[in-house]
Amino acid sequence: xxxxxxGGGTKWVCxxxxxxxxxxxxxxxxxxxxxxxxxAVIDFFGEHGPVDAVGVATFGPVELRPGHVDYGRxxxxxxxxxxxxxxxxxxxRALGVPIGFETDVNGAAMGEMRWGAGVGLESIIYLTVGxxxxxxxxxxxxxxxxxxxxxxxxVSVPRHPxxxxxxxxxxxxxxxxxxxxxxxxxxxxxxPAPDLPASKAAKAIEIEAHYVAHGLRNFVYTLxxxxxxxxxxxxxxxxxxxxxxxxxxxxxxxxxxxxxxxSGFVVRPGLGARSGxxxxxxxxxxxx
Amino acid sequence: xxxxxxGGGTKWVCxxxxxxxxxxxxxxxxxxxxxxxxxAVIDFFGEHGPVDAVGVATFGPVELRPGHVDYGRxxxxxxxxxxxxxxxxxxxRALGVPIGFETDVNGAAMGEMRWGAGVGLESIIYLTVGxxxxxxxxxxxxxxxxxxxxxxxxVSVPRHPxxxxxxxxxxxxxxxxxxxxxxxxxxxxxxPAPDLPASKAAKAIEIEAHYVAHGLRNFVYTLxxxxxxxxxxxxxxxxxxxxxxxxxxxxxxxxxxxxxxxSGFVVRPGLGARSGxxxxxxxxxxxx
Numbered sequence: 001x002x003x004x005x006x007g008g009g010t011k012w013v014c015x016x017x018x019x020x021x022x023x024x025x026x027x028x029x030x031x032x033x034x035x036x037x038x039x040a041v042i043d044f045f046g047e048h049g050p051v052d053a054v055g056v057a058t059f060g061p062v063e064l065r066p067g068h069v070d071y072g073r074x075x076x077x078x079x080x081x082x083x084x085x086x087x088x089x090x091x092x093r094a095l096g097v098p099i100g101f102e103t104d105v106n107g108a109a110m111g112e113m114r115w116g117a118g119v120g121l122e123s124i125i126y127l128t129v130g131x132x133x134x135x136x137x138x139x140x141x142x143x144x145x146x147x148x149x150x151x152x153x154x155v156s157v158p159r160h161p162x163x164x165x166x167x168x169x170x171x172x173x174x175x176x177x178x179x180x181x182x183x184x185x186x187x188x189x190x191x192p193a194p195d196l197p198a199s200k201a202a203k204a205i206e207i208e209a210h211y212v213a214h215g216l217r218n219f220v221y222t223l224x225x226x227x228x229x230x231x232x233x234x235x236x237x238x239x240x241x242x243x244x245x246x247x248x249x250x251x252x253x254x255x256x257x258x259x260x261x262x263s264g265f266v267v268r269p270g271l272g273a274r275s276g277x278x279x280x281x282x283x284x285x286x287x288x
Numbered sequence: 289x290x291x292x293x294x295g296g297g298t299k300w301v302c303x304x305x306x307x308x309x310x311x312x313x314x315x316x317x318x319x320x321x322x323x324x325x326x327x328a329v330i331d332f333f334g335e336h337g338p339v340d341a342v343g344v345a346t347f348g349p350v351e352l353r354p355g356h357v358d359y360g361r362x363x364x365x366x367x368x369x370x371x372x373x374x375x376x377x378x379x380x381r382a383l384g385v386p387i388g389f390e391t392d393v394n395g396a397a398m399g400e401m402r403w404g405a406g407v408g409l410e411s412i413i414y415l416t417v418g419x420x421x422x423x424x425x426x427x428x429x430x431x432x433x434x435x436x437x438x439x440x441x442x443v444s445v446p447r448h449p450x451x452x453x454x455x456x457x458x459x460x461x462x463x464x465x466x467x468x469x470x471x472x473x474x475x476x477x478x479x480p481a482p483d484l485p486a487s488k489a490a491k492a493i494e495i496e497a498h499y500v501a502h503g504l505r506n507f508v509y510t511l512x513x514x515x516x517x518x519x520x521x522x523x524x525x526x527x528x529x530x531x532x533x534x535x536x537x538x539x540x541x542x543x544x545x546x547x548x549x550x551s552g553f554v555v556r557p558g559l560g561a562r563s564g565x566x567x568x569x570x571x572x573x574x575x576x
Contacts, residue, residue: 123434137510139432146411146427146514148545155506156446171543218443222425222510226434255459257436 002288003051003095004280005041006104007031007058007087009079009131013277014041016048020115020271020278024048034085042094055100055283057107057276058087060134064101064149072101100283102136103149104128104276108269109136110143110286111278112229116270121226125219126275127152129212130232133177137223144223153177157214160207163188176215180208182234193237205243208234213247216266220248220256231269241268290576291339291383292568293329294392295319295346295375297367297419301565302329304336308403308559308566312336322373330382343388343571345395345564346375348422352389352437360389388571390424391437392416392564396557397424398431398574399566400517404558409514413507414563415440417500418520421465425511432511441465445502448495451476464503468496470522481525493531496522501535504554508536508544519557529556 001024006013010031017023025048029040045051061077063070072088092099102110109118109126118124118138127135135152137144144150154175165188167174168181178184186192189204196204216228230241245266252260259265269275289312294301298319305311313336317328333339349365351358360376380387390398397406397414406412406426415423423440425432432438442463453476455462456469466472474480477492484492504516518529533554540548547553557563 121434135510139427139434140430142428142430144427144432144510145512146409147547148512150512151509151543154509154543156444156502158444158446171541172539214444218506219510221439221442222423222507223432224434224436224438251460253459255439255442259435 001049001051002281002284003045003049003054004277004284005054005056005058005091006107006276006280007056008104009059012037012041014044015277015280016045016051017281019281020111020274023277033081034087038087038090042091045095049095051095051097051284053098053100053284053288054091054095055102055107055280055285055287056087056091057102057104057279057283060103060149061151062087062101062103062149064103064145072099098287100287102143102279102283103134105134105136106143106145106149107136107279107283108231108275109138109229109279110282111271111275111280112269113138114282115278116275117229117267118227118270123223123225124227124229125223125225126229126231126269127216127219128232129180129182129230129234131182133181133215133232135219137219137225139223139225152215152219153181155215155218157211160210163207176211180211180215180234185234193234205237205240208237208240209243209247212240212244213251216244216248217251220252220260228266229269229275230266231275235268241266289337289339290569290572291333291337291342292565292572293342293344293346293379294395294564294568295344296392297347300325300329302332303565303568304333304339305569307569308399308562321369322375326375326378330379333383337383339383339385339572341386341388341572341576342379342383343390343395343568343573343575344375344379345390345392345567345571348391348437349439350375350389350391350437352391352433360387386575388575390431390567390571391422393422393424394431394433394437395424395567395571396519396563397426397517397567398570399563399568400558401426402570403566404563405517405555406515406558411511411513412515412517413511413513414517414519414557415500415504415507416520417468417470417518417522419470421469421503421520423507425507425513427511427513440503440507441469443503443506445499448498451495464499468499468503468522473522481522493525493527496525496528497531497535500528500532501539504532504536505539508540508548516554517557517563518554519563523556529554
């Protein structure tokens with residue numbers, strides 16, 4: 001029996017089970033302070049355990065290098081109280097079982113590979129487009145990373161010819177996240193995407209697909225994945241995933257394996273909103 | 289004893305030994321037709337062998353998926369006679385030993401990891417900037433790839449503010465390769481880089497560093513490597529590697545681990561021009 005934790009900026013979801021189709025207990029905890037939130041996480045597993053291992057996939061940036069003095073911590077987040085917060089330490093001390101630790105998107109990639117759209121594949125990308133843009137990649141079965149984890153939302157993207165939005169990333173301005181995340185979409189159109197009238201929705205999709213596809217182009221030429229999974233709130237805009245797939249084929253300009261031009265190379269998560277919690281189970285199993 | 293083959297567009301280099309510091313025999317064969325060139329490769333190992341395994345790293349694109357009907361072939365190169373050429377088959381049939389097969393840049397990354405600038409690391413990028421631009425990446429000890437191998441030269445890069453060169457990539461125009469490869473440099477300035485007068489050389493370095501650093505930015509945010517090794521003819525322009533390192537730090541804009549800002553994150557190959565032939569030995573060992 002494993003524990004899974006999906007730690008986000010507004011809520012932490014915890015589950016006990018053996019996979020996304022076998023969840024024995026689950027809870028949602030509001031993200032307040034690290035002490036309070038992690039305390040509630042520990043209480044949940046105390047009540048619904050024992051578990052043999054726990055997989056924790058959280059918002060970042062995080063320190064993933066096992067030998068590093070800050071291993072298991074969230075590092076320099078702007079989120080109040082959470083900069084430097086030790087996540088792995090308190091859970092490990094309280095439960096005394098192995099703890100797997102990854103970014104939320106690395107976890108989602110693991111979950112999709114094990115139980116979702118990536119089953120049977122070895123090299124995939126999971127990209128979330130929501131409040132921010134982030135990605136996790138698995139190549140030949142191994143999570144991609146090194147000095148730290150990927151920050152795929154911050155690659156450069158060429159401007160859409162009719163888009164005058166300056167870009168909202170506090171670091172880079174008009175990087176992928178700065179041009180394609182939810183808050184940008186809302187600022188560009190003056191309203192949340194679901195409220196857009198039909199007259200504007202088509203243009204909004206076109207511009208959004210332009211940026212996401214140009215981000216994917218960079219990932220395809222760097223990672224050569226077998227499949228790209230597009231998750232997050234913004235990816236639910238009707239027709240966006242299909243538009244991104246078509247735009248990607250157009251801008252790769254035939255310089256790519258032919259399989260990439262087939263429909264089904266860019267897909268929605270096979271597990272819907274459960275990729276992350278599934279990833280926690282896969283992560284727990286990997287460290288058990 | 290291993291065999292190493294570095295297959296390029298103008299010459300194929302073959303060596304017998306156990307590593308770059310222990311080469312027992314070596315030869316250089318002009319690239320003519322596949323029959324003639326591979327025949328000479330086979331003759332060399334017949335004469336200087338026996339070897340226990342051979343590692344072959346060649347120009348691409350190549351088919352690397354072991355189960356694929358075209359495994360071991362160069363696929364759709366514009367190079368006359370070589371499109372579809374079977375590289376692994378003839379060598380394997382003639383020598384009867386295991387053959388490792390990779391792209392030239394994947395091979396160079398393996399060589400640098402084993403004997404060069406990447407010793408002791410787990411995640412590196414080897415980028416060559418020469419007649420073309422190409423890269424190989426190792427992440428947590430595993431070569432990055434999937435549906436195919438990376439084509440890092442084809443990521444998008446923002447235009448340098450004073451550069452009016454349209455871009456020379458036949459597929460994408462102004463991608464990294466189209467803006468930074470040797471032929472582009474020569475076309476932009478009307479002469480080969482080594483011939484540039486001092487009055488133009490500084491500006492040429494600045495523009496070249498801009499494009500290479502912007503390419504590296506995309507690789508850093510996608511792969512999070514511990515080290516970037518910059519090889520190829522163009523990388524020998526005096527001061528270029530240093531300028532690229534400084535420019536990269538500037539455009540990452542503090543959104544990266546602090547280790548990245550230290551000098552020595554972007555370096556020259558530890559093996560000089562021997563990365564590729566070293567990679568063939570590492571590759572041979574990996575399949576033996």
